[in-house]
Amino acid sequence: MTAQILDGKATAAEIRNDLKARVAALRDRGIAVGLGTVLVGDDPGSHAYVGMKHRDCAEVGIRSIRRDLPADATQEQVEQAVAELNADPDCTGYIVQLPLPKGLDEKRVLELIDPDKDADGLHPFNLGRLVLMQPGPLPCTPKGIVALLRRFDVPLRGAEVVVIGRGVTAGRPLGLLLTRRSENATVTLCHTGTKDLAAHTRKADIIVAAAGVPALITADMVKPGAAVLDVGVSRVNGKLTGDVAPDVAEIAGWVAPNPGGVGPMTRAMLLANVVEAAEATAS
């Protein structure tokens, strides 16, 4: 028996199709949606991701605004780009692509984003809303993971979920999302300080691997029939490698592959956040 694929690529395409209609409906009411990106430096991966985000915008009918800065950009220049997008009425939401080159103060930049334009849901104010279980934009990767699990009817209520990785874009906010009443999962958040990772994963109904360690999760660590989501990416000899070993698919009930799983969902949720924000201000 082999696992069912949690096809994030196809699910994201369905979501973009739905968003396209909602963007058109907003336009009919005279409301435009515009997504901005701030990209600093020439990391090939970051350029590729930002390029994909703008392609998604074109497909859905969202205007896209690009601010690309050189690798030697100063803190002041980055803050200036953020201030411009805060003031730009055409830009209804935006992201600062992470990580920023060394020497720039990432936390300071994130704090300067207008929380109402925070398409990533990573502003401290919006992360605070998530902690307090108040409505607001949700971080895109956790939001995409929950949407993917729901799309394929992976049971969440009461599920034992092991999340590996405490990063601010994925693991930590995912723990907060899954423990809301609306999801009602039980979450164990594992990290580099976890003593016996396999002891935790073997008990899990759902494993979300967001550590960025190649092939961290092997078949012997997975309970038969569990759902395993591969979120981590690392480059091994120039090749992208996920956190989940290929043989996991022989024992798991569901697998979200990497690529083709959570990544496309993350991008779709970015668009969803800007569309939802526009709909909220319009109502």
Ligand SMILES: Nc1nc(=O)c2c([nH]1)NC[C@@H]1CN(c3ccc(C(=O)N[C@@H](CCC(=O)O)C(=O)O)cc3)C=[N+]21
């Ligand atoms: N402010 C900010 N927000 C982010 O959301 C953010 C970020 N910074 N920095 C980097 C990470 C990484 N990330 C990905 C998004 C989509 C794919 C994606 O779509 N991947 C495709 C294609 C992979 C490929 O072909 O290279 C897939 O998995 O199938 C991957 C990775 C967002 N991040």
